[in-house]
Amino acid sequence: xxxxxxYREEFPSLKQKRNDKLPIYFxxxxxxxxxxxxxxxxxxxxxxYPACGERSTxxxxxxxxxxxAKSREAFxxxxxxxxxxxxxxxxNTTESINLVAQSIKWRPKDVxxxxxxxxxxxxxxxxxxxxxxxxxxxxxxxxxSQSRFDLDNFQKILAEEAGNVRMVSLGHAxxxxxxxxxxATIKEVVxxxxxxxxxxxxxxxxxxxxxxxxxxxLDLGVDFIAFSVHKMCGxxxxxxxxxxxxxxxxxxVIHPFIVGGGTVEDTYLLGHPQYFKPPHKxxxxxxxxxxxxxxxxxxxxxxxxxPERIAEHERTLNVALTERLREFPELRILGxxxxxxxxxxxxxxxxxxxxxxxxxxxDIDEKMDQRANIMIRKGTFCVHxxxxxxxxxxxxxxxxxxxxxxxxxxxxYNTLEEIEVFADAMREILAELTxxxxxxxxxx
Amino acid sequence: xxxxxxxxxxxxxxxxxxxxxxxGRIDGAEVEIKGELxxxxxxxxxxxxxxxxxxxxxxxxxxxxALCDPHMFVAADILCILAxxxxxxxxxxxxEKEFNELLGGESPEGYEHFQRxxxxxxxxxxxxxxxx
Numbered sequence: 001x002x003x004x005x006x007y008r009e010e011f012p013s014l015k016q017k018r019n020d021k022l023p024i025y026f027x028x029x030x031x032x033x034x035x036x037x038x039x040x041x042x043x044x045x046x047x048x049y050p051a052c053g054e055r056s057t058x059x060x061x062x063x064x065x066x067x068x069a070k071s072r073e074a075f076x077x078x079x080x081x082x083x084x085x086x087x088x089x090x091x092n093t094t095e096s097i098n099l100v101a102q103s104i105k106w107r108p109k110d111v112x113x114x115x116x117x118x119x120x121x122x123x124x125x126x127x128x129x130x131x132x133x134x135x136x137x138x139x140x141x142x143x144x145s146q147s148r149f150d151l152d153n154f155q156k157i158l159a160e161e162a163g164n165v166r167m168v169s170l171g172h173a174x175x176x177x178x179x180x181x182x183x184a185t186i187k188e189v190v191x192x193x194x195x196x197x198x199x200x201x202x203x204x205x206x207x208x209x210x211x212x213x214x215x216x217x218l219d220l221g222v223d224f225i226a227f228s229v230h231k232m233c234g235x236x237x238x239x240x241x242x243x244x245x246x247x248x249x250x251x252x253v254i255h256p257f258i259v260g261g262g263t264v265e266d267t268y269l270l271g272h273p274q275y276f277k278p279p280h281k282x283x284x285x286x287x288x289x290x291x292x293x294x295x296x297x298x299x300x301x302x303x304x305x306x307p308e309r310i311a312e313h314e315r316t317l318n319v320a321l322t323e324r325l326r327e328f329p330e331l332r333i334l335g336x337x338x339x340x341x342x343x344x345x346x347x348x349x350x351x352x353x354x355x356x357x358x359x360x361x362x363d364i365d366e367k368m369d370q371r372a373n374i375m376i377r378k379g380t381f382c383v384h385x386x387x388x389x390x391x392x393x394x395x396x397x398x399x400x401x402x403x404x405x406x407x408x409x410x411x412x413y414n415t416l417e418e419i420e421v422f423a424d425a426m427r428e429i430l431a432e433l434t435x436x437x438x439x440x441x442x443x444x
Numbered sequence: 445x446x447x448x449x450x451x452x453x454x455x456x457x458x459x460x461x462x463x464x465x466x467x468g469r470i471d472g473a474e475v476e477i478k479g480e481l482x483x484x485x486x487x488x489x490x491x492x493x494x495x496x497x498x499x500x501x502x503x504x505x506x507x508x509x510a511l512c513d514p515h516m517f518v519a520a521d522i523l524c525i526l527a528x529x530x531x532x533x534x535x536x537x538x539x540e541k542e543f544n545e546l547l548g549g550e551s552p553e554g555y556e557h558f559q560r561x562x563x564x565x566x567x568x569x570x571x572x573x574x575x576x
Contacts, residue, residue: 353459354514357514358513399468399508400467400468400508400509400510402510435456436455437456
């Protein structure tokens with residue numbers, strides 16, 4: 001096994017320079033960079049065998065079939081699934097969650113539980129089901145004071161809903177602040193949910209966890225997990241939905257909502273279609289073959305690099321940056337105080353009513369990019385609901401205070417040297433903002 | 445837009461004296477309106493105005509700025525001072541001279557923001573709740 005830092009060499013986008021400086025890519029929670037092996041796999045499909053898969057028997061098609069099977073197997077191995085038939089390829093995490101939400105045979109009193117800081121993709125599909133009357137309601141489990149999953153609050157809601165909980169869908173690692181739900185807690189959630197709600201499911205939105213650490217679906221005992229390949233060195237436009245075999249195979253529980261070519265064994269003008277077994281019944285139409293085959297290359301790349309090593313590396317970077325940012329009293333970090341609980345994500349805001357003097361001036365993220373090629377993210381990170389729920393908290397700092405949130409997120413190719421460059425850039429930028437007042441009596 | 449020292453000086457003063465600020469909500473306000481007044485560079489700021497009305501005139505006015513630049517804070521604060529005691533027409537008639545007097549200098553950008561906030565207030569006094 002080669003040292004983790006040598007994997008950086010395999011990312012061509014990190015070798016280019018602008019203004020004689022290398023890029024510092026800290027936007028990995030949104031999209032990761034692609035190693036040469038993934039680029040090659042994409043190119044190989046289009047160059048050598050750009051045919052359809054799982055339909056034809058010719059020379060080119062056989063290579064596509066082989067690539068698809070290998071990719072499915074790589075993902076099975078990556079998440080510890082029992083069978084590769086439990087791996088369904090989708091477009092992304094969002095589509096995976098929607099697929100489950102729309103495919104479950106709901107009952108009128110069904111209740112869906114999520115945390116109170118879900119990405120819109122693990123919020124809107126469930127809210128939509130309730131709005132359309134497929135299930136009774138969606139409820140959010142309040143996080144604790146450090147924005148961590150609160151098992152006590154979960155148990156309280158479970159008791160209040162008295163056997164009507166049908167789906168517990170949790171963000172495994174938060175894209176907002178990086179906080180993770182520990183494995184032991186997830187196992188407890190699974191146990192309590194199923195004990196008190198026969199027929200209920202536990203779903204993990206694993207978009208920010210599978211790319212960054214070891215996730216073992218059998219050990220956790222969950223029914224579904226979803227993640228996106230573009231967040232784990234793979235191509236855009238490919239997602240994975242894991243569904244426990246017993247669930248996917250049960251016609252009484254789940255039925256595909258997108259049907260047509262590729263999903264059916266036989267059809268008649270009169271009568272119902274006869275569907276394939278999973279995963280094919282959930283993969284309608286011609287698929288993104290280039291993407292799926294390259295996704296397999298990405299999964300193998302991560303298996304080789306080692307998810308545990310990646311997790312440890314990201315924690316090291318987060319601890320280092322947290323330590324450096326402590327020198328800026330006007331800067332607040334979102335989420336748990338302990339950086340080891342924030343995996344590879346560090347989101348922050350400034351205790352200032354404004355982060356620039358005029359509307360036309362570049363904001364912090366733009367200055368980072370323009371001066372040091374540091375790429376970070378600004379915004380609400382698709383967690384608008386969390387932001388709105390915290391408006392009262394922000395009002396306590398100052399009436400109407402709505403912080404601009406920034407997020408730095410790391411991956412296996414980032415380095416401690418990059419953390420130093422980031423911290424130095426931050427010091428320079430904050431020095432320029434000293435004329436802007438700092439809230440709450442904090443000296444800027 | 446350029447950074448104007450007179451605006452920054454007022455802005456700093458605004459946050460240095462919390463007791464003397466017009467920032468905040470008014471419970472039971474008859475005028476309550478919010479607007480996105482600086483939609484530059486895709487930025488979605490929000491300005492909230494809360495006013496109490498007595499006999500057709502503003503008897504109290506407060507504001508909140510979310511994700512705004514200093515010009516808007518300053519413009520809204522000055523508006524909150526100038527508009528109290530005025531009816532709708534009186535608010536509409538507030539001009540650059542009055543704005544500059546309270547600002548303590550000239551600021552074309554600041555006045556541009558003031559005009560937007562003033563229009564928002566007039567719409568609020570007409571009963572509107574929100575403008576995009």
